[in-house]
Amino acid sequence: MKSYLAAAVQMTSISDVDKNLAQAEDLIQLAVNRGAELVCLPENFSFLGDEMEKTKLSTEIAEKSEKFLITIAQRYQILLLGGGFPVPVANSSNGNQGKMYNTALLIGREGEELARYRKMHLFDVNLPDGNTYQESATVLAGTESPPVYVSEKYGNLGLSVCYDVRFPELYRYLSNNGANVLFVPAAFTAFTGKDHWQVLLQARAIENTSYVIAPAQVGMHTPRRQSHGHAMIVDPWGIVLADAGDRIGVAIAEIQPSRIDQIRRQMPSLQHRTFSC
Numbered sequence: 001m002k003s004y005l006a007a008a009v010q011m012t013s014i015s016d017v018d019k020n021l022a023q024a025e026d027l028i029q030l031a032v033n034r035g036a037e038l039v040c041l042p043e044n045f046s047f048l049g050d051e052m053e054k055t056k057l058s059t060e061i062a063e064k065s066e067k068f069l070i071t072i073a074q075r076y077q078i079l080l081l082g083g084g085f086p087v088p089v090a091n092s093s094n095g096n097q098g099k100m101y102n103t104a105l106l107i108g109r110e111g112e113e114l115a116r117y118r119k120m121h122l123f124d125v126n127l128p129d130g131n132t133y134q135e136s137a138t139v140l141a142g143t144e145s146p147p148v149y150v151s152e153k154y155g156n157l158g159l160s161v162c163y164d165v166r167f168p169e170l171y172r173y174l175s176n177n178g179a180n181v182l183f184v185p186a187a188f189t190a191f192t193g194k195d196h197w198q199v200l201l202q203a204r205a206i207e208n209t210s211y212v213i214a215p216a217q218v219g220m221h222t223p224r225r226q227s228h229g230h231a232m233i234v235d236p237w238g239i240v241l242a243d244a245g246d247r248i249g250v251a252i253a254e255i256q257p258s259r260i261d262q263i264r265r266q267m268p269s270l271q272h273r274t275f276s277c
């Protein structure tokens with residue numbers, strides 16, 4: 001496997017799907033012009049706004065998001081991760097009427113679906129800044145373990161979404177299943193992000209001796225909702241290779257398979273595990 005460039009996109013999504021997809025394409029084009037072969041979009045890339053509006057529009061958002069990912073992956077001949085968008089729950093029964101899965105989708109260069117993951121951990125948290133988040137009001141938690149897409153060319157790509165990053169067992173599962181590049185697409189809050197975001201990403205990278213690619217939302221989405229930004233790529237030693245800061249843009253870094261092998265030799269902690277819970 002040769003080295004290649006990966007990009008973590010940082011954008012400010014709002015409640016206008018077409019505008020968001022146009023912004024996403026601009027940033028993808030920027031990344032491709034700089035040589036990226038794997039491009040990752042954050043959670044809520046196609047819609048970030050009122051939860052009720054999201055529920056109402058979920059069929060349209062899902063269709064437009066999937067079509068966009070397929071078209072753009074083919075157009076630019078890249079691997080493209082859509083880091084999270086709502087997909088209505090099929091055959092919903094009893095309490096699940098009208099709910100959706102927060103879905104991440106990885107698409108290949110020919111527009112083929114490579115992996116799909118439904119966010120397992122839902123963000124139901126009251127923050128001290130007065131904001132309350134109740135993701136489970138509109139979203140159903142996924143019940144299938146996250147996938148690892150095994151690729152000769154790009155490494156073994158493990159999927160996750162945002163709040164999942166606080167649950168190290170999910171990433172241990174991914175690395176147990178061969179993952180050495182971990183995706184953490186996010187819309188982290190400004191409040192939690194300033195203290196937790198980078199630390200959590202570096203921890204997941206170090207403890208799994210894996211690359212972490214973390215695209216992010218940034219700035220104000222609604223008058224009350226602000227995201228932390230700092231889309232980044234972390235190497236398997238925990239070093240931040242690229243950080244998009246607090247503006248719209250892309251974080252680009254080289255993924256080197258030889259570096260994964262080298263660090264796993266230098267720090268063989270994955271081989272020294274004795275404890276299982």
Ligand SMILES: O=C(O)CNC(=O)[C@H](CS)NC(=O)CCC(=O)C(=O)O
Nearest residue numbers: 049123133135162163187188189192
């Ligand atoms: O609210 C929306 O509009 C869309 N949903 C999200 O952005 C998701 C679920 S609420 N956000 C997170 O998971 C933030 C996690 C986080 O910030 C942390 O773990 O600290």
